[in-house]
Amino acid sequence: MSNVKIPPVLRPSTGGEREVAADGENVGEVLRALAAAHPATENQLFGEDGALNRYVNVYLNDEDVRVLNGLDTAVKAEDTLVILPAMAGGA
């Protein structure tokens, strides 16, 4: 089981849980498992076309999966996925 860290903005959809364990061979499968366990997250994580929502960033061991292999990026059981909303940086 991989560990998925949930950002504050999504916690109302996971019953307040900050971390959720979910199974999958790749990022897409892990997120689908999360959405199956917490259906309220589905529309927020995925667009109608099944792709990752534009404002959701997912990091595998702190690297953005969008510049890796996207939802097809392979995941190992001991990996951590972090979901974060896209935030403007500054200065």
Next chain:
Amino acid sequence: MEGLQNRPCGGRYGDIVEAIGNTPLVELKRLSPKPGVRIYAKLESYNPTGSVKDRVARGLIEDAESRGAIGPGQTILEPTSGNTGISLAMICQRKGYPLKVVMPDNVTAERTQLLTMYGAEIVYSPGAQGSNGAVALALEMAEADASYYMPYQYGNSANPDAHYNGTALEILDELDEVTAFVAGLGTGGTLMGNGRRFKEHDPETTIVAAEPLQGELVQGLRSLDDGFIPPIIDLSLIDRKIFVSNRDAVVWTKKLLEQEGLFLGVSTGAIAAIATRIAGELDEGNVVFVSPDDGWKYLSSGVYTKPIDQLEAEGVLDSASFW
């Protein structure tokens, strides 16, 4: 010239705006994990107001002037978490444009003081919404009042162009080869402008984004629809995108001070953490990163003087905005 010990000297300029750029590229020998890999920091704190944003602000204003979009007395409006505002404030004061900046209310006091010194008017946005809140409020204000001119660094190609035609050329003037380039991801200007130039010079250059992992108290979005991706960002130019926690950023900021004698801003700590990690993955080559600013504006946060555990216990790492 006889007697001149260092090359180059700082140059001679007609005024302070012309003196922007030509910052030093400094090797960090103690932080390099391997003898064949050199790490260089481009110290943007050497700009007139102390940050990389002097380049961007000059680019934004000169672009508007050249297009005839602004004239004497025009009020400029811009969202910023500090540095862009400070740079714009100096340049607008020199050129006679009134400036209004929209900034999160949790930035350090020094940023407010500098803006006020240069004569800017400040409008605060909710700190919990981070820069997203400042962008949203500035866009609302611009829509409601057509008399403002908003350069909009997040969506204006003059921002990356300042790096494409400035920072990157300065680096290539000093180094024949850039194996990896690391910069912070804020507006995307530094990454896009430099990244484009380095890829043209050598398509094998790895472009790496260091991203702030905002403290949870700064992630105060109401929903994901409040998310924001700067329009100038083209992800296809970025090879790696890695986040850094505020804790690691502060740890590395202290490391730069203790091991290299460099007193730099907290975002530089985050970027240095990633640059060192990338250097560790190489056997040889040059890793170059951009240090956006130095530490003066962040002194009041205590990050340079208090131990990391105390900063964590006091909640500084979760609530402060360092980017």
